[in-house]
Amino acid sequence: MTAISLQDDRLRRLTRLFIIANALESGERITYAKLAEDCGCNLKTIQRDCDFLKEAKMEFHYDRKRRSLVLDRPLPSREVKLCASELIALAMTCAAGLGKSGLPGAAQARTAWNKLTAALPLALREELAGIGGVLAEGTGARRDYRSARLAELAGAALHHETVEILYHTLSRDDISYREVDPYCIAPRNGYLQLAAYCHRRHEIRLFALDAILEVRPTGKQFKPPKNFSLEKYMWGSVGTLRGEPTSITLLFDPAIARWAKRRQWEFPYSLEETAAGLLLRGEVSGLEEIRNEILHWGAKVTVLEPPALRAALWQEVEAIAAKYRA
Known part of the structure; x- marks a missing residue:
């Protein structure tokens, strides 16, 4: 998702080049005006794209008798072959990246995606659609970036x-x-x-x-x-904030140790299973975001080090408790 959105202009041009190449290969009558209509752009843009294709050694010319662009020789075979794992990865990318993303260019990326996948062989398109049907769309970004610059x-x-x-x-x-x-x-x-x-x-x-x-x-x-x-x-950052490098030691209760062990932590860390629970040692960049992460785990995790993190948690817990005291 993010990659498609960040290179929106390049993706649109790639889509246009793909459409032009397919049109030329079809053998049907094709004009600059028709290409501009199919690609949703102006004539100058299409002419620049055609010049680019010629520079890339695609040989074609304008046939005045047919009033059409014509290939001078067939294009090399462009058969697409994908294995099952590649199809699944492609479908997951679509579900995660083109769902409720909140990203700028999401609508254009969806249109470009549909145009590009339309070029796949029918059997692959049907299989891709089937896989996509069992994958829920991702929630995407946590903020609405559609108006971002x-x-x-x-x-x-x-x-x-x-x-x-x-x-x-x-x-x-x-x-x-x-x-x-x-x-x-x-x-x-x-x-x-x-x-x-x-x-x-x-x-x-x-x-x-x-x-x-x-x-x-x-x-x-x-x-x-x-x-x-x-x-x-961003080394050592738990989320989006940075700060002074600080060593931490956390002890997760046995009841939640298996979940803590499965978690992929964003900072460098090591794990050690003990009789008291799962011991995590790591180094983070600043304490604010690791404090928030620890609050997510609640009373089932204990901060052993550093004292500053213990104090920050105590202060936050006291403030929360004060709101609910009778």
């Missing part, structure tokens, strides 16, 4: 262009302009964020995509750092 930010990141954004800092309810160098769009736990160098803070920061209200070009270029890695940048 995704295309502008992704384009700026792709072309290394500094942009000025109008950003709403929710924690302070403050709206301000700032220049940023967009590195990438980062999907994290159902949220979309922009990883970018902030010229105001002079550091790499994460910006909530739905809190970016405007995007303005600056005409400036930036050189992305060679050693930047989102995975390294």
